[in-house]
Amino acid sequence: MFLHVRWSHINLADFLPFGAALEEATTIGGFISRFTQAVASETNSISQSLFVEDTTAYFSAKRKFVPTVSPAHIDGFMIGIWITFLHEALDFRWDPASVLVRMCDPAVLPQEFHGIRAIKSNDLGFSIRFPAAWLTIPLNGVFAPKDTDDLVGPQLDMLAPKGFVEAIRAILEKHISENDLSVEKAAELCGFSKSALARRLAKFDTTIIEILTVLKMDSAKRNLTSSNASIQSIALGLGYSDATAFSRAFRKRTGLSPRAYRQSVKTMDQ
Known part of the structure; x- marks a missing residue:
């Protein structure tokens, strides 16, 4: 049932469809904000939003239709991409206890995926809750390509799709x-x-x-x-x-x- 996709370093500016604009972002918040704006101009079937309430930030995706097939794997895939992005951007500041994911089927994520907690919600979308203070953290080195020649075994299995x-x-x-x-x-x-x-x-x-x-x-x-x-x-x-x-x-x-x-x-x- 687990989502067996390779994760580690991923250049989201290359992976996502709005690379040039996204790569100009200098902070986590800037990157996510640019992404939500770009998605709004690309599709009207799914809305992406970044909402801040007091000291907590919520990044969410919500469908404007009721899916006829389970969206568990696509939601799990995208959650994996974003959690990996946050994990790398934060580096030593990463605190999985501060992250809460809501998704339709938490079982598709590998157990203890970067230490995060995932709870069940409905099929209409997913959300990632994390400290709002993370939004101001700079993206130093996040978009730089990573040498994977020395990776073997489990490390190599954590590589993300390149495109x-x-x-x-x-x-x-x-x-x-x-x-x-x-x-x-x-x-x-x-x-x-x-x-x-x-x-x-x-x-x-x-x-x-x-x-x-x-x-x-x-x-x-x-x-x-x-x-x-x-x-x-x-x-x-x-x-x-x-x-x-x-x-x-x-x-x-x-x-x-x-x-x-x-x-x-x-x-x-x-």
Whole structure:
């Protein structure tokens, strides 16, 4: 149930769609404020806000629609991004006891994720509560790239996705075996409408269908090489109508039929 996404250093100015404006921010508060303003001009389906009450700050995302599929993973993904951002910006000043997250399914976050507390709320959004004093902390070094060459094992598993397309892939990969994973459902799982996600992906010269196809082919290759499952069962498990449709799509991508691909891998391993 946990959200197995790699976290550590992430350059939000590169990751989020409004990088140039965000990178001009000098404090945590400035960065979040610029983000909420940029989002307001990008979409009318989700509102992002930063609210300060006395000594407490609340950063929240609220949907203006009732989702038809669980938003748990996309909410968990975005919470992970923002908590990692705060954790790095604060450095030695990080105090997880001062942070409270509200989300629809706390179980999707790894246990003890940076020590934060997460409690259950509804499907309409999430919020992160933290000390308002953190808003004035400067962003020294947060946007600088981090050398990951020396990271191994668990450290390497905590690396965050490097960009928007990789993030979309990470979210959809968990659902790739669902038979009803349509383009519309895929977009909603990622927190977008079909048209909004299509526009965002067009900037990276790709589409929702292309990402779903690549994920299905990757899954098919793993199944073909690591199991004795029939071609028909693999096809149905990936949402294809039958083995013929799957074989046609697989051959188009790899130049081999599923059966020939499986045999070629076995030959290489001998």
